[in-house]
Each structure stands twice: as structure tokens, then as C-alpha cells.
Amino acid sequence: MLTTEEIVERMSAQGLRITDQRKTLAKLFADTPGYLSPKAVYEYMEKTYSGLSFDTVYRNLRVMEELGVLEQVVFEEGVKFKLHCRENHHHHHLICLNCGKTYPITFCPMEKTEVPENFNVVKHKFEVFGYCEACG
Amino acid sequence: MLTTEEIVERMSAQGLRITDQRKTLAKLFADTPGYLSPKAVYEYMEKTYSGLSFDTVYRNLRVMEELGVLEQVVFEEGVKFKLHCRENHHHHHLICLNCGKTYPITFCPMEKTEVPENFNVVKHKFEVFGYCEACG
DNA sequence: CTTGATGCAAAGAGTTTGCACATAG
DNA sequence: CTATGTGCAAACTCTTTGCATCAAG
Numbered sequence: 001m002l003t004t005e006e007i008v009e010r011m012s013a014q015g016l017r018i019t020d021q022r023k024t025l026a027k028l029f030a031d032t033p034g035y036l037s038p039k040a041v042y043e044y045m046e047k048t049y050s051g052l053s054f055d056t057v058y059r060n061l062r063v064m065e066e067l068g069v070l071e072q073v074v075f076e077e078g079v080k081f082k083l084h085c086r087e088n089h090h091h092h093h094l095i096c097l098n099c100g101k102t103y104p105i106t107f108c109p110m111e112k113t114e115v116p117e118n119f120n121v122v123k124h125k126f127e128v129f130g131y132c133e134a135c136g
Numbered sequence: 137m138l139t140t141e142e143i144v145e146r147m148s149a150q151g152l153r154i155t156d157q158r159k160t161l162a163k164l165f166a167d168t169p170g171y172l173s174p175k176a177v178y179e180y181m182e183k184t185y186s187g188l189s190f191d192t193v194y195r196n197l198r199v200m201e202e203l204g205v206l207e208q209v210v211f212e213e214g215v216k217f218k219l220h221c222r223e224n225h226h227h228h229h230l231i232c233l234n235c236g237k238t239y240p241i242t243f244c245p246m247e248k249t250e251v252p253e254n255f256n257v258v259k260h261k262f263e264v265f266g267y268c269e270a271c272g
Numbered sequence: 273c274t275t276g277a278t279g280c281a282a283a284g285a286g287t288t289t290g291c292a293c294a295t296a297g
Numbered sequence: 298c299t300a301t302g303t304g305c306a307a308a309c310t311c312t313t314t315g316c317a318t319c320a321a322g
Contacts, residue, residue: 109245118269126262133254189304
């Protein structure tokens with residue numbers, strides 16, 4: 001996982017300006033072991049930056065996504081963001097329905113899935129949802 | 137899979153009125169072997185019913201979903217609907233990225249997934265995307 | 273200084289809701 | 298007949314965009 005400093009460096013290296021807001025965003029994601037909705041991010045940031053606007057949050061989330069720092073996933077409840085996994089290996093996730101925290105699953109179901117010859121596989125999605133120890 | 141008549145009967149049995157639009161919707165989904173977006177449904181229906189409104193399409197999709205005739209899935213590109221799978225067995229899908237057609241996968245990755253004891257699994261999602269024979 | 277970041281307002285997509293009129297049963 | 302379905306308009310949520318101002322480098 002990336003640290004706050006590594007995220008900031010990475011943004012800086014791409015020629016992005018390091019504003020207080022971006023530093024705070026970097027810290028938020030470095031400290032959060034799971035998914036955050038744009039709304040959750042906004043509510044967290046709002047505490048520090050009164051007068052914050054939603055569009056800036058979105059813009060920064062997009063910037064960090066394009067930079068490869070964040071990854072976006074679509075859930076039933078909407079879009080969420082988390083630090084991009086830097087695992088050396090392809091993997092999947094256990095996701096806590098309460099706190100959003102994720103745990104890696106090393107097993108990839110594609111190994112065991114029989115696909116008809118005439119079907120050309122491009123990608124797959126495997127996610128397990130439930131409650132982590134802390135959330136019951 | 138349900139036939140047009142079975143869908144109509146099912147709606148009728150629930151006290152829903154069988155309008156021409158609902159008959160056409162039933163036929164559309166009975167004949168479609170994959171996912172349809174609300175927009176695609178609207179565009180199909182519009183051909184027959186000029187002056188059709190989007191809200192009626194949405195209302196009928198919701199009604200059919202609540203009835204258990206349709207199932208809704210959230211993709212990156214948005215929400216889509218298909219006939220609810222009536223397979224006797226839990227299963228997953230191969231989904232064609234071009235035509236939306238689906239093929240069942242009998243293998244369920246949960247059988248092979250090791251979950252930490254302290255994680256209480258509630259549900260899972262496994263979907264394989266690619267191109268079917270017809271779509272290359 | 274100069275370019276990129278921010279806030280504000282407004283615009284868009286997608287979806288839902290209230291109401292009056294039309295129509296299935 | 299009577300209650301449900303439909304179209305219309307408007308509201309709502311989530312997200313993006315244009316523009317003037319502000320501040321990082």
C-alpha cells in the first residue's frame with residue numbers, strides 16, 4: 001500500500017500541484033483500508049475545508065484515478081474509490097458490507113472455470129461480500 | 137426461461153393489468169437472451185408506441201423486477217435488466233460485451249475460496265466478460 | 273509571473289414522483 | 298364503473314463543465 005508521502009510524490013512527479021486539499025485526500029486514502037464513496041470523501045474533507053465544493057472532490061478523485069493512485073469500482077449503491085492495489089499478483093477481494101474494508105483473495109476463479117471454446121474472455125469480476133471481524 | 141405467455145400470466149395473477157405495452161415488454165424480454173438497458177428497452181418500445189414516456193418504461197421495469205420476472209444488475213455502464221434466471225441451481229454468467237447475451241457457468245468459485253474464519257460471508261459476485269461466437 | 277486548482281453556478285445524464293386523463297377488468 | 302396504467306412535467310441525485318478568481322511553483 002502507498003503512504004501519504006508516496007501518493008503526494010507521485011502527484012508531484014506528474015506535474016500536479018500539491019494543494020492542501022490534495023495532501024488531505026492523499027492522507028485519507030492512505031489511511032483507509034477500504035472503499036469510499038464520493039459523498040463519504042466530501043463529508044470527510046468538508047470538516048477541514050468549509051466551503052468545499054463537490055466538483056473539486058470529483059475532479060481530484062478523477063485525477064488520482066487517472067494517475068493510477070486510486071481505483072474505482074461500481075457497486076449497487078454507486079461508485080466507490082480506494083487506493084489502487086499494488087499487489088504483485090492478480091487477486092480479488094473480500095469486502096466488508098459495513099466498513100468497506102477489503103481483504104485480498106489469492107484464489108482466482110478463472111483458473112477453474114471452463115469457458116466454451118467459441119467465447120473469447122476479456123475480463124472477469126469476482127467479489128465476496130460480508131462482515132469483517134470488527135463489524136460482526 | 138419464461139415465455140411471453142408465462143410472464144403475462146404471472147403479471148395477471150398478481151392483479152396487474154395487462155396493457156399492450158406490458159405484453160410487448162413481456163415479449164421483448166422473453167425473446168432477449170441477455171441484458172437490456174432501460175434506454176435500449178425504451179428505444180425498442182418507442183418503435184411501436186410513439187409518444188411513449190421513459191417513466192412508464194422505468195415503472196414497468198420496476199414492477200416486473202418486484203414481481204421476480206426480471207433481475208437487475210449494475211454494470212460499469214449502468215443498470216441493466218434481463219429475465220430472472222429460473223435455473224434450479226445457483227450459477228454465474230459469461231456475458232458478451234457486445235450483444236449482452238449470457239451463458240451459464242455452473243462452477244461457483246465460493247467452493248474453492250478460502251475465507252478467514254472471522255469473516256462472515258453474505259453474498260458474492262462472479263461474472264466473466266468477453267465476446268461470444270457471433271460477436272467475435 | 274504563469275499555469276493549474278478551486279468555488280460557484282449551471283448544465284447534463286439517469287431515474288423517480290405527483291397529477292390528471294385514459295383504459296383494463 | 299372503479300382502480301390501475303400512462304403521459305407530461307417537474308423534481309431529484311449524481312456527476313461534469315465553463316468561467317472568473319486564487320495560489321503553487
